[in-house]
Every structure is written in C-alpha cells, then in structure tokens.
Amino acid sequence: MKFLDTVARAGRSLKNAKARTLLTSLAIGVGAFTITLSLAAGQGGRAYTDQIVSANTDVRELVVTKKQPEASTGPKKFEASGVSSGAVTGPLGGSGSSQVNFLNEDDIAKISDVEHVVSVSPNYAPKVTYITADGADKYVVDSISTFSPSVQLEYAAGAFEGDLKNNEIILTEEFATALGFKTAQDAVGKTVTLRADKLSSPVTAPENELFTYTVKAVSSKSGFAFRAQGSLLVSNAAAETLYEYINSGTRAYGNFLLASVQVDDAGNATAVKDALNSKGYEAQTAADILGTVNTFINVLQGILIGFGALAVLTSVFGIINTQYISVLERTQQIGLMKALGMRRRDVGRLFKLEAAWIGFLGGLIGSGVAVVAGTIANPAISKAVGIGDTHLLIFDPMQVAIVVIGLVLVSVGAGILPARKAAKLDPIEALRTE
Amino acid sequence: MIEIKNVTKTYGKKQNAFLALDNVSFTIPDGASVAILGKSGSGKSTLMHAISGLDRPEQGEVLIDGVDILKLNTKHVDRFRAQTIGFIFQSFFVQANETVADNVSLPLEIADVPRSQRKAKIREALENVDLIEKVNNKAKNLSGGQKQRLAVARAIVNRPQIIFADEPTGNLDSVTGNKVEDMLFGYNKENGVTLIIVTHDQDLAARCDMQVNIKDGKIESIRTIKESKKTPAKKAAKGKVA
Numbered sequence: 001m002k003f004l005d006t007v008a009r010a011g012r013s014l015k016n017a018k019a020r021t022l023l024t025s026l027a028i029g030v031g032a033f034t035i036t037l038s039l040a041a042g043q044g045g046r047a048y049t050d051q052i053v054s055a056n057t058d059v060r061e062l063v064v065t066k067k068q069p070e071a072s073t074g075p076k077k078f079e080a081s082g083v084s085s086g087a088v089t090g091p092l093g094g095s096g097s098s099q100v101n102f103l104n105e106d107d108i109a110k111i112s113d114v115e116h117v118v119s120v121s122p123n124y125a126p127k128v129t130y131i132t133a134d135g136a137d138k139y140v141v142d143s144i145s146t147f148s149p150s151v152q153l154e155y156a157a158g159a160f161e162g163d164l165k166n167n168e169i170i171l172t173e174e175f176a177t178a179l180g181f182k183t184a185q186d187a188v189g190k191t192v193t194l195r196a197d198k199l200s201s202p203v204t205a206p207e208n209e210l211f212t213y214t215v216k217a218v219s220s221k222s223g224f225a226f227r228a229q230g231s232l233l234v235s236n237a238a239a240e241t242l243y244e245y246i247n248s249g250t251r252a253y254g255n256f257l258l259a260s261v262q263v264d265d266a267g268n269a270t271a272v273k274d275a276l277n278s279k280g281y282e283a284q285t286a287a288d289i290l291g292t293v294n295t296f297i298n299v300l301q302g303i304l305i306g307f308g309a310l311a312v313l314t315s316v317f318g319i320i321n322t323q324y325i326s327v328l329e330r331t332q333q334i335g336l337m338k339a340l341g342m343r344r345r346d347v348g349r350l351f352k353l354e355a356a357w358i359g360f361l362g363g364l365i366g367s368g369v370a371v372v373a374g375t376i377a378n379p380a381i382s383k384a385v386g387i388g389d390t391h392l393l394i395f396d397p398m399q400v401a402i403v404v405i406g407l408v409l410v411s412v413g414a415g416i417l418p419a420r421k422a423a424k425l426d427p428i429e430a431l432r433t434e
Numbered sequence: 435m436i437e438i439k440n441v442t443k444t445y446g447k448k449q450n451a452f453l454a455l456d457n458v459s460f461t462i463p464d465g466a467s468v469a470i471l472g473k474s475g476s477g478k479s480t481l482m483h484a485i486s487g488l489d490r491p492e493q494g495e496v497l498i499d500g501v502d503i504l505k506l507n508t509k510h511v512d513r514f515r516a517q518t519i520g521f522i523f524q525s526f527f528v529q530a531n532e533t534v535a536d537n538v539s540l541p542l543e544i545a546d547v548p549r550s551q552r553k554a555k556i557r558e559a560l561e562n563v564d565l566i567e568k569v570n571n572k573a574k575n576l577s578g579g580q581k582q583r584l585a586v587a588r589a590i591v592n593r594p595q596i597i598f599a600d601e602p603t604g605n606l607d608s609v610t611g612n613k614v615e616d617m618l619f620g621y622n623k624e625n626g627v628t629l630i631i632v633t634h635d636q637d638l639a640a641r642c643d644m645q646v647n648i649k650d651g652k653i654e655s656i657r658t659i660k661e662s663k664k665t666p667a668k669k670a671a672k673g674k675v676a
Contacts, residue, residue, distance in 0.1 A: 001543050001544050001546065002543065002546060005543040009543070012531075012532065012536070016531040332525075332527055333527075333529060335527075336521075336523075336527045336540075337540065337544065339488060339515070339521055340515065340516060340521065340540060340541050340544050341512045341513060341514070341515035341516025341517070341519075341541075341544050341545065342512070342516070342544045343509065343512050344508070346544075427488055428483055428488055428489055431527070
C-alpha cells in the first residue's frame with residue numbers, strides 16, 4: 001500500500017470519529033500551548049536582556065576587578081596588601097568587614113600595558129554632598145557615574161551625539177523636576193552646582209568646594225538602562241577631578257573596586273580578558289554579563305518546558321487509549337484489509353499515521369492558540385512589566401514548526417503499541433461472524 | 435487450476451485437538467463455479483481459508499497454477515491475495531462511513547495500483563454491479579442488496595482470477611439474493627473467473643458447475659451438475675474420500 005494512500009485513509013478514519021479525535025488532540029494541544037509559550041518567552045527574554053546589555057555596556061568594554069580572595073569559612077588571615085573595606089570611605093562606601101582587594105595605580109598601569117587595551121578608566125564614583133540649582137533646595141546625590149559615548153541612553157531632552165565636555169552634566173528626569181525645572185527641556189543649558197567635601201580635611205576646619213556644571217541633557221527612564229537610572233553623569237575627567245578633591249589624602253585614595261577597559265576591537269575582547277585573568281584580575285566582557293543573565297532565563301524556560309513535557313506525557317497515554325479503542329472498534333475493518341492482502345506493516349502504519357494525525361492536529365491547535373493569544377497579550381504584558389514597546393513573547397516560526405513536528409513524532413511513538421495490536425490481528429478471527 | 439492435495443488442519447492441541455480438515459484433496463478447473471456445501475462446523479469455511487491463503491493447514495498442498503501457496507512466505511501470500519483473489523462475505527464488511535468509491539478503491543490501494551488507473555477501474559466495477567450512480571454516496575446509506583453489490587464490485591475491481599464468496603446471499607431476501615447471484619454467475623461466465631461459493635443453500639449450489647459436500651472435515655461427495663462448456667476435457671476431479 002502506498003504511503004500517501006495510507007495517510008489519506010488514516011485521515012478519513014479520524015474524520016469518522018471527530019469528537020474523539022478532537023478531544024485526544026486537545027490533550028496534546030495543552031502541551032503544545034505550554035511549550036510554544038515558554039519557547040516564545042525564552043526567546044523574548046533573551047532578546048530583552050540582549051537589548052539591556054547593549055544599552056548599558058559596550059562590546060569593546062571589559063569590566064575588571066582584582067581577583068578576590070576565595071570565600072572560605074572560619075577566620076581569615078589578615079593580609080597587609082589588601083585594604084579592609086570596613087575602613088574605606090571610598091569607591092563603594094563599603095560595608096561589612098570582609099577583605100576586598102582593590103585595584104591601585106600599579107594595577108591600572110599594568111592593565112594599560114596589555115595588548116589591544118586602548119584606555120583604562122577606574123570607576124571613580126565620587127561621593128558629592130549635594131546638588132542644587134538657582135533658587136532650588138539641596139538634594140542628596142546617591143551616585144555620579146562616568147558618561148560613556150558608546151552606551152545608548154534615552155533622553156527626555158537634549159539628546160546629543162559624542163562625548164560630554166568636562167563642565168557638562170546629564171541629569172535624570174527626577175532631579176530635573178526636583179531642582180525646579182518645569183520640563184526637562186527647561187533644564188537644558190541651565191547650570192547646577194555640586195558641593196564636594198574634602199574627606200581628609202580636619203574636622204575642625206572642614207574644606208569644601210562648589211563645582212558648577214551646565215546641563216547638557218536630561219535622561220529618561222528606559223526599559224533597558226539600569227545604569228543611567230538615578231545616576232548623574234559627568235565626563236570621565238570631571239569625575240576624576242571630583243574624586244581627586246574628595247578622596248586625596250585618605251587611606252582609600254587610589255584604590256578602585258573596578259575599572260572599565262576599552263579594547264581596540266570587539267573581536268579582541270576575549271583575548272584581553274584571558275590576558276587579564278592570567279595576570280590576577282577578573283575581567284568580564286559584555287558577552288559574559290549577557291551570558292549570566294541568559295543562564296537565568298534559560299533555567300526558567302527549562303522549568304516551563306518541563307511542565308509542557310508533562311502535559312505531553314499525559315496526552316501520550318490518551319493517544320494510546322484512544323487508539324486501542326479504535327483498534328477494538330475496527331476489528332472487522334482490519335480483518336477485511338488483511339484478508340484483501342494488506343501487509344502487517346501497512347496495517348501498523350495506518351494506525352501509527354492516525355496517531356500522527358492526532359499529534360499534528362493537537363500541535364497545530366495548541367501552538368496556534370499560543371501564537372494568537374501571545375500576540376494579543378504582548379502589549380498588555382509589556383505594559384504590566386513596564387518595558388515600553390518591547391515584546392516579551394517572540395514566536396519563531398521555526399521553533400513552532402519544530403514543536404509541531406516533535407509532537408507528531410511523540411504521537412507516532414504513542415501509536416506503536418495499538419498499531420502492533422492491529423497488525424497482529426488474525427483476519428480469520430476478525431472476520432468470524434458467528 | 436486449483437489443486438488441493440491432502441490438506442489437513444487441526445485446531446487445538448493434544449486431547450482437545452479438533453480435526454477441521456481431514457486429508458482433503460480435489461481439483462478445481464479454471465473458470466469453474468464451485469459450491470462448497472456443508473453444515474456449520476463441517477469445515478467448509480476452513481477449507482475456503484486454506485485455499486485463499488488466509489489459513490495455513492499443517493499438512494498438504496494448495497497448488498494454484500502450479501504454485502503451492504502454503505509454501506510462500508507471508509509477504510508473497512499477501513501479494514497473492516491482493517492480486518489474484520476477490521472476497522465476498524455474508525455480512526458484506528463494507529466500510530459504512532466511507533463512500534462507495536473509497537470502499538471499492540481499497541483493494542486497488544492494497545495492490546499498489548497507480549492512482550491514475552484507479553478511477554476507470556472503480557467505474558467499470560460499479561457499472562458491472564449497477565451502482566455507478568451511488569459512487570459518491572456513503573456506504574451506510576445503501577440497502578442490504580446494494581451493500582452486497584458494492585462488496586461484489588470491491589471483489590472484482592482488481593480483476594481477480596478467483597472469487598471467494600462466503601454465504602453471499604445469507605443476509606439477503608430471495609429477490610435481492612437472486613440479483614446478486616445473477617451478477618456473480620454472470621461475471622464468472624463472461625470473464626472466465628473461478629467462483630468458489632461457500633454455502634448451505636442448496637438452490638444456490640445447484641447453479642454451480644460443481645458441488646463439493648463436506649462433512650466432519652472430510653469430502654463426502656463431489657458432483658458435477660452440468661458439464662461446463664469451457665472445460666470439456668477437465669472433468670471435475672475425483673473426490674478422495676478418506
């Protein structure tokens with residue numbers, strides 16, 4: 001019997017038992033629905049983190065720290081070379097008493113010497129006392145970061161290309177409002193003042209200085225940018241000036257928890273990373289950061305797919321059951337076909353193909369509903385999570401096709417036992433009418 | 435020519451053994467119509483199953499045109515049935531949910547007849563049994579007589595050499611039964627197809643060229659009712675009564 005004829009006959013048999021076929025395929029459809037959605041969520045999640053990372057990091061940039069002592073339980077040996085972070089009022093305003101190894105000037109010089117490294121900028125993160133503008137109150141500043149032209153920012157006003165000048169600052173929308181500007185656009189071009197306190201000055205005669213900047217732009221809250229949120233941005237040189245003024249003369253001066261390294265070409269990032277790692281530093285490329293986040297997404301996706309697989313497993317028993325009943329019901333038909341010379345193999349194939357049809361139908365229904373529902377729900381999900389126009393569910397036609405094909409194969413597997421029973425039927429017994 | 439030689443078939447084992455066919459031998463000439471007569475349990479169905487290759491007797495030979503089908507492997511027996519034999523059953527066994535055309539198409543599909551040739555063959559078979567106007571109807575909408583005619587169409591569609599009919603009129607009233615009989619004998623005479631009818635209906639048996647009476651698995655008697663014009667030289671072989 002020709003394969004296509006068998007496919008057609010299998011399809012016709014199922015059409016004659018519509019309700020049963022539909023119910024059985026719905027069971028497998030639940031699995032298809034879950035798996036399709038989890039694949040779409042994984043795809044969307046990875047695309048989202050991809051955007052986050054590219055919005056916040058530069059592929060030519062590495063984040064470098066000094067290799068940290070391995071965490072061990074029990075008392076730790078004191079090492080004179082390290083600086084106890086408890087005593088540091090520096091880069092991180094550290095807390096806790098664990099020993100942290102910082103990067104010092106020697107380290108920065110060593111890192112600069114590595115091949116392909118263009119520049120090394122320590123993470124200054126100066127702690128200024130407050131910010132204010134004409135006629136406005138004084139506000140505490142949590143963090144000042146270094147502006148990098150290669151990191152994409154979203155602006156509420158004053159969008160620009162290129163680097164910041166040393167007397168320019170980028171405010172956040174919240175600070176712009178707090179400092180009394182009516183709109184973000186109003187703030188652009190105005191001046192703001194930062195006060196820096198010299199930490200090494202004697203308590204009895206504190207020294208401080210005011211630094212004035214022109215507002216270059218106002219950054220807006222973005223679905224991607226976590227670095228820019230709540231952070232005021234100044235140029236690297238301006239950050240260094242502030243840092244010098246505030247921290248010079250303290251014990252922590254010249255020690256940095258991390259530094260960012262610019263590499264001449266994205267392709268060399270990994271080579272630089274390896275070179276730095278062998279020199280006793282820990283370097284992370286943008287890809288590493290992305291990988292860490294994606295591992296998390298992959299685990300979540302795996303769990304979801306697991307649930308889908310469970311649903312599929314359940315439906316497998318449904319298919320076996322349905323097909324067994326079908327074989328019993330159609331004993332005479334099977335007997336007739338065998339009497340007319342249909343081969344055992346072909347009889348078995350007929351029933352396996354019926355199972356395949358059920359799987360195909362279920363896969364189509366399940367993933368179809370998933371695609372439609374997901375597409376409709378996408379804007380609502382994005383709104384609820386607050387990520388703007390990005391869609392968290394991305395359906396890849398290839399993946400949907402693979403899901404459907406996979407379910408067809410699983411169904412054929414489920415159809416093997418009933419098909420074997422059908423193939424083994426004795427035509428004489430099957431056709432006995434008495 | 436069909437030669438049945440010393441065929442013995444036992445059901446069950448040891449003490450429970452039941453001899454369904456006991457050393458049966460006879461010969462059927464090509465194009466003959468043969469009635470296998472006997473009461474239920476006499477072994478007439480078993481004999482039909484043995485000749486058609488559905489069953490495998492443990493002893494003896496069934497030679498069809500010189501080939502012993504009992505010695506063929508399953509694949510070749512299946513092919514033999516698909517290409518040389520047509521079946522008609524008492525309970526029709528038409529597929530109620532399928533169309534008339536799909537029912538008739540089944541033997542062609544099994545015998546791997548190319549799709550392009552099927553339509554013409556199906557039409558021809560349905561015209562032979564006067565069912566051509568029902569070609570697209572579902573089989574469940576046919577009457578009993580029409581169903582059996584559909585079964586006849588299914589049996590002849592692939593131009594078999596031998597047609598087996600197991601009580602073909604057992605479920606029909608005499609008028610429709612006669613119509614089906616006329617079709618079967620007409621086809622038998624016109625196309626020279628060997629027709630083997632298993633029945634306990636004496637009237638039906640009387641229309642056949644040859645009657646084989648079976649009792650308790652043995653041939654009781656073989657009668658040739660009328661000398662077939664087509665087979666003057668080959669008189670019905672002597673029945674061997676064990």
